[in-house]
Amino acid sequence: MNLDEALQTFITESRELLEEMENALLNVDIAGDQSEAINAIFRAAHTIKGSAGLFSLDHIVAFTHVVESLLDEVRDGRVVLNDEMIVLLLSCCDYLSGMTDALAAGRLDADPDTAPEGEMLLQQLRRHMAGGHAEEAQAADAPLAVHAEPGVERIDQERGDSDYWHISLRFGRGVLQNGMDPIAFLRYLAKLGKIVGIATVPDAMPPAEEMDAELCYLGFEIAFDSTADREAIAGVFEFVQDDCEIRIIPPHSKVSHYVDLIRALPEQAARLGEILVRCGSVTSHELEGALHQQSHPDNPQDEVVPQQLGSILVGAGSVPPVVVEAALAKQKQVSEQKAQESRSIRVDSDKLDRLIDLVGELIIAGARANMIGQHIQNTELQECTSTLSGLVEEVRDAALELRMVKIGATFNRFQRVVHDVARELGKDIGLIVDGEDSELDKTVVEKIGDPLMHLVRNAMDHGIEPGDVRVANGKPAKGMIKLNAFHESGSIVIEVSDDGGGLRKEKILAKAVERGLVDADRKLTDSEIYNLIFEAGFSTAEKITNLSGRGVGMDVVKRNITALRGSVDVSSKEGAGTTVTVRLPLTLAIIDGFLVQVGSSVFVIPLDMIEECIEYATEPGQDYCNLRGQVLPFVRLRELFRIDGAATRRESIVVLKLGNHRAGLAVDTLLGEFQTVIKPLSPMFSEVKCISGSTILGSGEVALILDVAALMQAVSGKGVVALAA
């Protein structure tokens, strides 16, 4: 395998693991039961360390090692996780992310600039560990001696009697036929150090009559005392490494290394306890004692035995129960993880984008074929193209689905943000996350992070009152931020709400008048007033904080969201809190559209926005019609867009629905549904709010896509945009 590629994988994985670790850390103080979170944190640290070792990234290994050691103690219950430690571990996460980023930037060794920070973190980590030792001196006597690891120098240190390399060998069947002698390797190995113990694993040996004397059936478990490094030891088996299974565990490795080994070995189902012994987790003395108690003689074929041996070892106190439990849990978890891994594959997102582009071209080409089929009135061809367009539609949906990701990961990032910002502000604030499983397009997810960050910070800073004010108002001292996501008619709705003081209408209005954003004598509805906070240069916070209050936040949020063809709205109840609702399209690439014609221009209306189409009718002299007893105001697209020419005799009204609003759009002709591949329009057209993009029709002509939200805002004449203009 290409090492660079592998390194990329390592970087990606590490980032994911660090994210997991961070989430788990932040969840510790929420959930009462810590064990699951701690295990998750430990696993993350452990995996990073293990993988970093593969790439000889010693600085990462050294750092993670200490983190892991502390976590291990926490896991074993020798050290209790407290708030201070969580903060420390979060800093460690950041530090590791920093190292990973440096790695991604091509830096393979430690960065001297950040080294002092790392050293400081390490000292703090050790301080927590040292406390653990004092409290549980007894644990130090445990045969595992896990926490006794002095940490960084895994190679040159003085080792205790039981700290050996562990080498697990399974020679390939053909090794003898290839002219290799397993014994020769062991002899050569002995030159690098001392083989302390060796156990032959004859489990693969078939019954005598089936045995082929020319094949090698043997495996070896070796405890090896050496000052050589992993590379040198692995080098011994260089000639046979292709067809042999060789696993090397360095001294002082965690129990989980051994568990990994157990899981990976071909005999994994059998003799768990015995392999624990072989791994050096328990000494042979303890093994003898344990075996003594075992009523049946050791029978490798009997699956019950390992369990028995394990439990006997635990019973005899030779192995702490947690080791066996960890071994079992690890086994289970690893197998589950493996099952998941095999169901998903990593794909470069560029490849997906290319696929979506191609599907887009396919749709346009398909539409053209369809049009020609209709034009030449060939029934067979029409049948063919209609089957084809059905399939293309499915391909489109499947391709778009590939890019869909759950919003949960984005939401979870805010656990950390809320945690940190709350600390910074000196407020007690929790985060509730809902609807993490809602899916949306990856490109949207990538772009929504920053606006959401603004909104969350803003809610924490301005929304949530200080603790004493809250208590005085009869609210719990702990403020709550809630992130919620759900799907609604082809869009995803994300709500950021807080249970803070709410927006103060008078104050906003006064400020808006002061800043000249709105005329003083203008009557505004509540929601119009609230939405003034999205105007550029608006901020009512008296105190400008580090986080917000400079009035640059909310209008940027609005602009970013509008750029994604989304909309943002705010509702608030004074004293009870504020909710900001962000509405975004599910995808930015392809939509189901509905074609309408006015004069010679063709427009696309997103199908999700259309409720129905009705025949043109109007109350005399008015621009509204009677829709089953309800007043439906409508706008003539021809007038709005100043398209020349007179209306046709049979106009139609398209009934549009946006949230709770409904409006009609009078057009000349209805042309029907059309799969619309969105082509971005030149930035030149950014001022044309009512047009969100363009598409290419089957005929090769360009049609413009209407932005229904902006259109409604423009015609209602009350929206903030119209106010500004």
Next chain:
Amino acid sequence: MNTAAANVVTYGSSAIVALQSGAALPSQFLTFMLGEDQYAVGILHIKEIIEYGSLATVPMMPACVRGVINLRGAVVPVMDLSARFERAPSVIGKRSCIVIVEVENGDGDGKQVLGMLVDAVNAVVEIAAGDIEAAPSFGTRIRPDFIAGIGKVNGKFVILLDIEHVLSSEEIVEMARGTVATHHN
């Protein structure tokens, strides 16, 4: 000049040949007509010349933005140069065509492809640096900042356009803002 490609297009054939030959030098310019006046644009900006075809108008835009066209799958805006120079919009005739050019985006983030609607394409001419004079500060009928210089071709003056300015997106956005505002009031 080589006339091998003359059957491909019936107008400005020499211009096309020069374009295809790939021998363009910085001092080569494409000349074209707007009404009675001749203008020129540096050939390195030019990607291709296409016939005037179907075009979709974009509402609420100033008159100098004629609309958008489908250029092999990409949607490209087309400017009416005549309207941009504050004259009457071009009337589409037999020799009308769209010159596709590539200009730097105003904010420096990449290039933008645009079309210029012109009344006719003439030829590719070579103008030596010595034959180019700076634009006079007054006396031209178009805005001085649209002019990169004035070249001499066969004893006649040709206005060399500074298309980065002529096709400036920002200015058009500004103009559009005005158009949109009047729309609402």
